[in-house]
Amino acid sequence: MLELNNIYKYYNPGTVSEVCLFKDFNLKITDNEFVSVVGSNGSGKTSMLNIICGSIPIDRGQILINDADITKMKEFKRQRRIGRVYQNPALGTCPHMTVLENMAIADNKGKPFNLRFGTNRSRIDYYRDSLKSLKLGLEDKMNLKVGSLSGGQRQAMALLMTIMTPIDFLILDEHTAALDPKTADLIMEITGNIVREKKLTTIMVTHNLRYAIQYGNRLLMMHQGEAIMDKNAAQKEAMCVEDILEVFNRISIECGN
Numbered sequence: 001m002l003e004l005n006n007i008y009k010y011y012n013p014g015t016v017s018e019v020c021l022f023k024d025f026n027l028k029i030t031d032n033e034f035v036s037v038v039g040s041n042g043s044g045k046t047s048m049l050n051i052i053c054g055s056i057p058i059d060r061g062q063i064l065i066n067d068a069d070i071t072k073m074k075e076f077k078r079q080r081r082i083g084r085v086y087q088n089p090a091l092g093t094c095p096h097m098t099v100l101e102n103m104a105i106a107d108n109k110g111k112p113f114n115l116r117f118g119t120n121r122s123r124i125d126y127y128r129d130s131l132k133s134l135k136l137g138l139e140d141k142m143n144l145k146v147g148s149l150s151g152g153q154r155q156a157m158a159l160l161m162t163i164m165t166p167i168d169f170l171i172l173d174e175h176t177a178a179l180d181p182k183t184a185d186l187i188m189e190i191t192g193n194i195v196r197e198k199k200l201t202t203i204m205v206t207h208n209l210r211y212a213i214q215y216g217n218r219l220l221m222m223h224q225g226e227a228i229m230d231k232n233a234a235q236k237e238a239m240c241v242e243d244i245l246e247v248f249n250r251i252s253i254e255c256g257n
């Protein structure tokens with residue numbers, strides 16, 4: 001269980017451009033939930049993910065994972081339990097290293113660094129099988145530099161590398177936004193399979209309302225630092241894209257847009 005309790009977050013505090021984004025913000029995400037998060041630009045989605053991952057500090061409040069207080073835990077330590085895939089496929093992989101080397105690095109995340117070649121025949125076979133499961137032919141490109149792969153192939157690899165070591169949470173930060181529609185569909189299919197097979201608790205921020213409806217068992221809508229809509233699996237099941245659009249329109253009228 002992940003808990004954000006009574007979170008306050010200010011940007012540029014004490015200046016003329018001070019922004020209070022989160023004011024007593026609360027959110028609980030239970031194990032095996034797959035939460036789709038939607039919301040207008042600037043509603044606080046990425047800031048919420050950054051707070052969970054420890055990429056930005058909070059001004060007040062508490063972050064708990066399974067009752068353990070991680071509020072002060074550094075980002076690199078949280079990364080052992082929280083995997084994150086970004087919008088930019090280049091962020092999750094190392095372009096100058098081969099597919100095999102990238103896989104080996106992900107496999108050895110958190111292990112002590114040494115100069116031995118960190119993989120062996122059985123691990124290579126395991127990487128090949130894992131890559132094969134993506135159905136992108138990457139198992140035949142293990143000696144190619146990752147920088148020569150397409151954005152979709154790199155994003156699929158980034159996903160695979162994120163779940164190579166056991167994690168408690170998978171954070172997807174608009175991870176299909178930079179891909180063409182067909183590749184985005186494919187990455188979402190791979191995402192759905194991985195989340196189901198690994199039973200990962202997942203938070204997916206997306207502007208694609210179709211994905212928000214189709215994937216996940218909970219739907220959140222953020223607005224001005226608040227979760228203004230929170231639908232459980234059954235309620236979400238009964239929703240369609242037009243229902244979300246209707247809420248978007250209502251709040252934008254209320255805001256005078």
Ligand SMILES: Nc1ncnc2c1ncn2[C@@H]1O[C@H](COP(=O)(O)OP(=O)(O)OP(=O)(O)O)[C@@H](O)[C@H]1O
Nearest residue numbers: 011012019021039040041042043044045046047048
């Ligand atoms: N580093 C920062 N300094 C100042 N203000 C910031 C900073 N990061 C975010 N903000 C402000 O906080 C608000 C929320 O931003 P955030 O990026 O979390 O929104 P978002 O919902 O992820 O938006 P988008 O859909 O455009 O990615 C915005 O008003 C933004 O300008």
